[in-house]
Amino acid sequence: MEEDIRIYIIEDDEVIMESLQFLIKEELGFRLTGGSVNAEDAILALKYVHSDVLLLDVSLPGMNGIEAIPLIKELQPDLNILMLTVHEDSDTVFSALRNGAIGYLLKGTPPNNLFKGIRDVLQGGAPISPSIARSIVETFRVENIPVLSQREMEVLIKLSDGNNNSQIAKELFVSANTIKAHIKSIYKKLHVHTRAAAIRKAMRKGLIK
Amino acid sequence: MEEDIRIYIIEDDEVIMESLQFLIKEELGFRLTGGSVNAEDAILALKYVHSDVLLLDVSLPGMNGIEAIPLIKELQPDLNILMLTVHEDSDTVFSALRNGAIGYLLKGTPPNNLFKGIRDVLQGGAPISPSIARSIVETFRVENIPVLSQREMEVLIKLSDGNNNSQIAKELFVSANTIKAHIKSIYKKLHVHTRAAAIRKAMRKGLIK
DNA sequence: GTTGTTATTACCTGAATGGGTAATTTTTCT
DNA sequence: AGAAAAATTACCCATTCAGGTAATAACAAC
Known part of the structure; x- marks a missing residue:
């Protein structure tokens, strides 16, 4: 089959x-x-x-x-x-x-x-x-380490701490919509569609510890 | 203050x-x-x-x-x-x-x-x-490695692949409600409240790679 | 043989997420 | 100066999540 x-x-x-x-x-x-x-x-x-x-x-x-x-x-x-x-x-x-x-x-x-x-x-x-x-x-193969912008990295780290969008927004003094945009961009760069997968990939690539 | x-x-x-x-x-x-x-x-x-x-x-x-x-x-x-x-x-x-x-x-x-x-x-x-x-x-301090049950591990792994509850449910041939229950239990054991945080903790503890 | 854990399912609710599209501003590079 | 990339915000929508509560069944441990 x-x-x-x-x-x-x-x-x-x-x-x-x-x-x-x-x-x-x-x-x-x-x-x-x-x-x-x-x-x-x-x-x-x-x-x-x-x-x-x-x-x-x-x-x-x-x-x-x-x-x-x-x-x-x-x-x-x-x-x-x-x-x-x-x-x-x-x-x-x-x-x-x-x-x-x-x-x-x-x-x-x-x-x-x-x-x-x-x-x-x-x-x-x-x-x-x-x-x-x-x-x-x-x-x-040149290890295609995704390049996240500084801002995206900040978001990613807070994400990995278990924060939700609005919590991250508060901590970075921007709107929750902005955080959404960053996360979308992170997903695109890491080729994932969920937070869980993003964290795993980011850890594997050494982006976060 | x-x-x-x-x-x-x-x-x-x-x-x-x-x-x-x-x-x-x-x-x-x-x-x-x-x-x-x-x-x-x-x-x-x-x-x-x-x-x-x-x-x-x-x-x-x-x-x-x-x-x-x-x-x-x-x-x-x-x-x-x-x-x-x-x-x-x-x-x-x-x-x-x-x-x-x-x-x-x-x-x-x-x-x-x-x-x-x-x-x-x-x-x-x-x-x-x-x-x-x-x-x-x-x-x-004895590294308090959380003991997840076999089933919880299966769920965790699929979670880390970026699957959502109903996708995991299908793959394990159970209802989405069951997956929810397992995830709640995983959260409790890992002391987290989101998928993202669960993945990071699980990776750090060596539960998943 | 009762207690405890695991696995299973269900229902409810409000909050959060992921995807789409679009626009402005700031920075950076050339 | 002009183009490209990064950062910012907004709105919509359907789906998903997280938390709470509750119940049943199987199985192991004591």
């Missing part, structure tokens, strides 16, 4: 795009959620379409795939990004990984390897050098 | 009790919130009376002062407990400190020292060996 793996594709080459779409549509356990021919369009679409895996071409017209990664991660932090590349150029791959991609697939790879790579990701692996690559990735 | 320091006394010796009550009533900046002649009565009263400092006689009829400490701490975790003792018996003092008392006052102490001792506490000190005692206390 597994759910389909939802896949989104960003690829400008028509032939490759159609071939990938065809393969995914036909393969059991996979579902296509959409596709774009450039990063800019994709970023607009990805605000609304949620997927498990993104196949992202490295070379795109306009913004290239690697530049797009952090922007996409902003939208969907938990989306697993796999780069699509023609040859295994280590510089390219490394900067992709450093930016937040989880692995890469070679464009010439046979369908079965492609599917295996995608399934690997969902099981916590990283395609191509399955396990080792993953640990390298973790090491190299 | 300082607020009065609110003091509660538990002392079975009538003479000493009256003498302390008199002193506190007369002294500027101090206010008596109540008194009991034994721990059992006090525990009932302390459910309703909030104070800053509790003067607690070591030797009491029935439950002694030291045994009473953890029970009182359950009711008012932030209450500063000062033991009243006749002689500086280190065993007694140490077990009091280990149980959660913050310091001790000798019964023969002149009024001014008494007041100073109490003021010390409110300023983060610990009477008798003002600063050093404090750090010793912290070291010796």
